[in-house]
Amino acid sequence: MAETLLEARGLGVRFGDFRALSEVVLDVAAGSLHAVIGPNGAGKTTLFNVLTGRIAPSEGRIVLAGRDVTRLPAHRRVHLGMARSFQVTNIFADLTVAENLRLAVQAVSGAEPWVFWRARTPSREKVAALLDEAGLAARADWRAGDLSHGGQRALEIGMALAADPRIIFLDEPLAGMGIDDIHRTKEMIHDLVPARTVVLIEHNMRVVLDISDRITVLAQGRPIAEGAPAMIRSDAAVREAYLGSGM
Ligand SMILES: Nc1ncnc2c1ncn2[C@@H]1O[C@H](COP(=O)(O)OP(=O)(O)OP(=O)(O)O)[C@@H](O)[C@H]1O
Numbered sequence: 001m002a003e004t005l006l007e008a009r010g011l012g013v014r015f016g017d018f019r020a021l022s023e024v025v026l027d028v029a030a031g032s033l034h035a036v037i038g039p040n041g042a043g044k045t046t047l048f049n050v051l052t053g054r055i056a057p058s059e060g061r062i063v064l065a066g067r068d069v070t071r072l073p074a075h076r077r078v079h080l081g082m083a084r085s086f087q088v089t090n091i092f093a094d095l096t097v098a099e100n101l102r103l104a105v106q107a108v109s110g111a112e113p114w115v116f117w118r119a120r121t122p123s124r125e126k127v128a129a130l131l132d133e134a135g136l137a138a139r140a141d142w143r144a145g146d147l148s149h150g151g152q153r154a155l156e157i158g159m160a161l162a163a164d165p166r167i168i169f170l171d172e173p174l175a176g177m178g179i180d181d182i183h184r185t186k187e188m189i190h191d192l193v194p195a196r197t198v199v200l201i202e203h204n205m206r207v208v209l210d211i212s213d214r215i216t217v218l219a220q221g222r223p224i225a226e227g228a229p230a231m232i233r234s235d236a237a238v239r240e241a242y243l244g245s246g247m
Pocket residue numbers: 015018020038039040041042043044045046047
């Protein structure tokens with residue numbers, strides 16, 4: 001069995017008297033695409049916030065590559081190899097796609113001088129690799145602002161990959177996309193593994209069932225099922241949760 005890269009045990013989050021998460025268990029295998037799904041308000045974003053260090057859990061433990069990171073702030077987790085990409089926020093619209101990626105690479109090597117081995121990789125090769133990974137090689141010289149919404153999401157993910165994260169969290173990467181963009185972005189995300197480890201929140205069930213290795217289903221802050229897509233598809237509790245939500 002593949003090594004577990006990220007592990008959560010007994011995670012709980014309380015907002016005052018409200019329990020947003022209870023007894024969450026998660027095992028993300030290295031090199032896998034692990035989706036977290038569930039009806040609206042199930043606690044998916046809260047779980048991402050806890051795993052990435054944006055909020056502290058009320059209970060439980062988070063282990064990244066064998067190291068307990070439960071109490072580490074977000075920026076320390078970034079240095080240990082966690083990256084998160086939620087929306088198109090970091091793109092410079094008037095620069096080309098390649099220039100945006102070059103800036104992201106420079107920001108990583110420049111801002112962290114102690115990471116000297118990264119500076120040895122010539123930036124040009126690194127940018128070319130990121131263009132490939134983001135599925136944007138054919139659009140390297142486009143003005144970033146002229147990319148479709150999906151193209152901009154792909155670029156944003158490419159920029160998050162500039163830091164060479166061991167694990168990347170994608171929060172609804174397909175939201176608001178048209179059908180062509182969905183297909184392209186889905187393929188791009190799928191191709192990130194096994195070189196990367198991906199944790200994905202996504203409402204598009206067809207895509208989730210298609211590309212995930214494992215799926216964790218949350219309902220009302222609790223895990224109600226965990227397994228391979230075929231198992232999740234036929235799970236009675238999962239069907240019940242989604243029926244109840246009207247999705
Ligand atoms: N800071 C907060 N204070 C109080 N309640 C919160 C806070 N953040 C989230 N919640 C509540 O926690 C529950 C879970 O929210 P969360 O955003 O994690 O769900 P979700 O599964 O990501 O939902 P969606 O699919 O709609 O994005 C919701 O009932 C939400 O209102």
